[in-house]
Amino acid sequence: xxxxxxxxxxxxxxxxxxxxxxxxxxxxxxxxxxxxxxxxxxxxxxxxxxxxxxxxxxxxxxxxxxxxxxxxxxxxxxxxxxxxxxxxxxxxxxxxxxxxxxxxxxxxxxxxxxxxxxxxxxxxxxxxxxxxxxxxxxxxxxxxxxxxxxxxxxxxxxxxxxxxxxxxxxxxxxxxxxxxxxxxxxxxxxxxxxxxxxxxxxxxxxxxxxxxxxxxxxxxxxxxxxxxxxxxxxxxxxxxxxxxxxxxxxxxxxxx
Ligand SMILES: [Ca+2]
Ligand SMILES: [Ca+2]
Ligand SMILES: [Ca+2]
Numbered sequence: 001x002x003x004x005x006x007x008x009x010x011x012x013x014x015x016x017x018x019x020x021x022x023x024x025x026x027x028x029x030x031x032x033x034x035x036x037x038x039x040x041x042x043x044x045x046x047x048x049x050x051x052x053x054x055x056x057x058x059x060x061x062x063x064x065x066x067x068x069x070x071x072x073x074x075x076x077x078x079x080x081x082x083x084x085x086x087x088x089x090x091x092x093x094x095x096x097x098x099x100x101x102x103x104x105x106x107x108x109x110x111x112x113x114x115x116x117x118x119x120x121x122x123x124x125x126x127x128x129x130x131x132x133x134x135x136x137x138x139x140x141x142x143x144x145x146x147x148x149x150x151x152x153x154x155x156x157x158x159x160x161x162x163x164x165x166x167x168x169x170x171x172x173x174x175x176x177x178x179x180x181x182x183x184x185x186x187x188x189x190x191x192x193x194x195x196x197x198x199x200x201x202x203x204x205x206x207x208x209x210x211x212x213x214x215x216x217x218x219x220x221x222x223x224x225x226x227x228x229x230x231x232x233x234x235x236x237x238x239x240x241x242x243x244x245x246x247x248x249x250x251x252x253x254x255x256x
Contacts, residue, residue: 071085071090071091072084076091076093077091077093078093078101078103078104078106079106080095080096080099080106081093081095081096081099081101081103081104081106082094082095098110098112100112100115100116110123110124111123111124111125111126111127113125113127113128114128115127115128120139121137121138121139121142122138122139122141122142123142125141125142126141126164127140127141127142141245142245143245144242144243144244145161145242145243145244145245145248146240146241146242146243147159147172147180147182147240147241147243148239148240149180149239149240150239152173152180152241153173153174154174154175154176154202154215155173155199156172156173156197156199156204157171157172157173158170158171158185158196159171159172161245161248163248163249163251163252163255164249164252165252165253165256166252166253166254166255166256167255168184168248168249168251168252168254168255169184169185169186170183170184170185170232170251171185171197171204172241173199173215175215175216176202176215176216180219180234180236181215181216181218181219182219182232182234182243183204183218183219183228183229183230183231183232184229184231184232184251185229185230186229186230186255187206187226187227187228187229187230188225188228188230189209189225189227190206190208190227191230191254191255193207193208194255195207195208197229200212202214202216204218206227211226213227213228219231219232219234221233230251230254232247232248232251233247234247
């Protein structure tokens with residue numbers, strides 16, 4: 001094999017040759033004329049053998065895609081990422097379940113809203129907008145709902161909560177003793193009609209079936225079925241009623 005032949009074979013071998021393989025002073029043709037030395041890194045020539053241009057990926061791995069130089073076998077992806085081999089020796093990095101990022105830099109993201117846990121203002125609920133209406137550093141999705149007792153009267157006030165799957169309707173009022181009561185504006189039986197309740201003196205009346213319920217008893221857990229206004233667990237403090245978003249999320253099925 002001539003030195004020229006050896007050089008041409010190396011050109012197609014898609015690998016850098018060891019220094020010992022390289023002719024010391026170029027290559028001579030049969031007439032004895034010196035030719036230009038082939039590149040020691042022929043593998044990164046664009047357009048040769050289906051190769052693409054040389055690239056350096058975000059982790060600093062260098063080479064040419066298209067001939068298997070950068071594949072999942074070279075472990076190109078970031079920690080907590082999954083590598084998927086594509087056709088022609090290329091690859092794709094995606095962050096593993098529970099992580100977000102570009103496949104090279106992945107962060108823990110428990111709720112999958114593409115905001116890293118350490119930056120997420122509500123780690124347990126997906127809230128891509130990161131909205132924080134009251135600017136207290138806790139996202140709206142995690143904010144407890146606080147109704148001040150001073151804002152309640154013996155006349156029912158109706159509220160809405162935007163749950164993930166539906167808008168939840170509920171109401172709150174004080175009984176004659178000044179005790180607060182909160183309930184879903186729907187019941188286990190008539191919820192499909194989506195008519196809710198109205199107040200008639202010291203009773204709440206189902207707008208669908210007409211059954212009435214003493215305000216004194218509203219807000220207790222419904223263990224017997226029937227048309228009692230749906231239960232919402234609440235915390236009563238000296239000044240307010242506190243409702244956790246999870247409690248209203250759990251009531252969203254009435255309104256789907
Ligand atoms: Ca998140
Ligand atoms: Ca979140
Ligand atoms: Ca907030």
